[in-house]
Amino acid sequence: MIHITNKKYCCGCSACASICPKHCITMQADDKGFLYPVVNELDCIDCGLCEKVCNELHPFEERTPQKVYAAINKNEQIRMKSSSGGIFYLLAEKIISEGGVVFGARFDEQWQVVIDYAETMEGVKAFMGSKYLQARMDTAYTDAKRFLTEGRKVLFSGTPCQIAGLHHLLQKSYENLLTLDVICHGVPSPLIWKEYLEKFKLRPKGVAGKNTVLSSLNEVPIIMGISFRDKYNGWKKYGFSVHKQLNNKEHVFREPMEKNLYMRLFLNNIILRPSCYKCQSKSGKSNSDISLADYWGIWRISSKMYDNKGTSLVLGNTQKGIDILRGINYKYIETSYADAFRYNPAIEKSCLETAAVEEFWSIYRTNRLNGMTDFLKKYEISFLESTFLKLKSIASRIIEIFYRS
Numbered sequence: 001m002i003h004i005t006n007k008k009y010c011c012g013c014s015a016c017a018s019i020c021p022k023h024c025i026t027m028q029a030d031d032k033g034f035l036y037p038v039v040n041e042l043d044c045i046d047c048g049l050c051e052k053v054c055n056e057l058h059p060f061e062e063r064t065p066q067k068v069y070a071a072i073n074k075n076e077q078i079r080m081k082s083s084s085g086g087i088f089y090l091l092a093e094k095i096i097s098e099g100g101v102v103f104g105a106r107f108d109e110q111w112q113v114v115i116d117y118a119e120t121m122e123g124v125k126a127f128m129g130s131k132y133l134q135a136r137m138d139t140a141y142t143d144a145k146r147f148l149t150e151g152r153k154v155l156f157s158g159t160p161c162q163i164a165g166l167h168h169l170l171q172k173s174y175e176n177l178l179t180l181d182v183i184c185h186g187v188p189s190p191l192i193w194k195e196y197l198e199k200f201k202l203r204p205k206g207v208a209g210k211n212t213v214l215s216s217l218n219e220v221p222i223i224m225g226i227s228f229r230d231k232y233n234g235w236k237k238y239g240f241s242v243h244k245q246l247n248n249k250e251h252v253f254r255e256p257m258e259k260n261l262y263m264r265l266f267l268n269n270i271i272l273r274p275s276c277y278k279c280q281s282k283s284g285k286s287n288s289d290i291s292l293a294d295y296w297g298i299w300r301i302s303s304k305m306y307d308n309k310g311t312s313l314v315l316g317n318t319q320k321g322i323d324i325l326r327g328i329n330y331k332y333i334e335t336s337y338a339d340a341f342r343y344n345p346a347i348e349k350s351c352l353e354t355a356a357v358e359e360f361w362s363i364y365r366t367n368r369l370n371g372m373t374d375f376l377k378k379y380e381i382s383f384l385e386s387t388f389l390k391l392k393s394i395a396s397r398i399i400e401i402f403y404r405s
């Protein structure tokens with residue numbers, strides 16, 4: 001039976017909980033807000049299925065993509081609402097038009113994130129845009145398995161570890177399944193996200209998923225929409241935004257990513273799930289058919305594929321993925337894997353875990369999120385200082401070598 005001794009070796013995919021024939025595994029949040037499996041040992045029959053489907057125990061082989069593209073959705077409205085070039089939307093559209101089902105990450109009624117399915121493009125819209133916190137799996141794996149056995153086409157999207165978890169859970173390949181992962185920097189803590197949202201003093205009951213209940217009270221602002229990748233200042237210098245409504249009037253809070261507290265904690269790798277510092281699903285190990293990312297650095301490779309509105313990096317990992325990509329209408333060029341990797345090391349490399357992580361959680365335990373701006377300033381300054389010192393020492397070594405020779 002599954003027993004977590006080192007949290008770095010559990011990505012929280014929920015495959016173990018979904019496969020358990022006795023339903024005796026529940027996913028429970030730890031003191032940092034990340035979900036881990038907890039077994040009710042009284043009901044366990046020791047069948048070993050939970051260990052068999054665990055990606056951390058049985059990771060897939062590394063793979064290099066067969067095709068690499070820089071790509072842009074020709075519909076500019078869709079692209080502006082997407083995080084990179086809007087390619088997820090096109091793939092979802094293809095599957096829906098063929099009577100299929102699309103799985104993706106949407107906000108729930110509390111503005112937390114859950115993997116859900118949609119059978120219409122209206123439903124798919126809730127999956128658009130990167131949501132920078134870990135999504136719960138709830139019943140998504142078992143729902144997908146049901147649709148697959150019924151013969152429906154399924155597009156399942158998620159982080160690489162969620163896709164690896166699905167493949168393990170299914171234990172066989174399905175012709176009607178297409179899997180898509182996002183190249184993943186890591187996922188921040190849902191607890192820190194909840195705490196951050198509370199700073200807005202907003203009622204989270206608002207417009208989110210399909211079970212939304214709109215509040216009839218007007219005196220407290222309600223959240224109407226959240227974007228972690230608002231392109232109001234362009235794709236490269238994206239910002240964080242919250243649309244809220246008070247007395248039937250809409251207000252927008254916007255902050256550039258480098259000024260926003262939550263984004264700074266995320267981008268400095270401080271509030272990530274422990275497994276993200278030792279990810280087992282990078283380098284193609286998710287077994288996905290297609291991977292999507294931002295094509296950072298495209299401005300150095302092809303000026304015709306760059307307009308600062310978003311360009312996707314698309315990795316065709318399998319023949320099935322490449323065939324589907326051939327069936328959609330978008331603007332693209334083929335590039336090399338080396339170019340893609342040069343500007344996007346997250347394809348292969350996990351984030352670095354620094355001393356700031358431990359320091360953050362110890363400050364958080366007593367002060368919650370208060371004082372974090374000072375903590376970040378100190379950390380970001382010390383990072384700049386250490387980079388400057390490294391550059392200074394490299395420069396002095398070069399001068400030393402020059403004078404010796």
Ligand SMILES: Cc1cc2nc3c(=O)[nH]c(=O)nc-3n(C[C@H](O)[C@H](O)[C@H](O)COP(=O)(O)OP(=O)(O)OC[C@H]3O[C@@H](n4cnc5c(N)ncnc54)[C@H](O)[C@@H]3O)c2cc1C
Nearest residue numbers: 082083084085086087088104105128129131157185293294
């Ligand atoms: C947590 C996270 C980290 C990322 N890290 C990087 C990175 O380091 N480098 C990089 O180049 N790209 C990264 N991306 C991917 C990138 O931000 C875009 O999602 C990707 O380029 C697809 O963009 P799009 O324009 O085609 O579609 P979009 O509409 O922007 O993408 C939507 C897709 O993202 C999925 N998604 C959104 N939020 C989540 C979530 N919380 N959990 C699981 N799936 C989610 C949806 O299900 C859907 O498949 C990350 C995405 C996420 C969610």
Ligand code: SF4
Nearest residue numbers: 020044045047048050
């Ligand atoms: S060993 Fe079997 S019954 Fe026990 S927790 Fe794992 S899957 Fe469930």
Ligand code: SF4
Nearest residue numbers: 010011013014016054
């Ligand atoms: S990695 Fe996934 S399958 Fe393995 S223990 Fe964690 S939640 Fe369960």
Ligand code: SF4
Nearest residue numbers: 160161184186276279
């Ligand atoms: S970095 Fe790896 S472990 Fe963390 S969420 Fe992404 S795929 Fe999962």
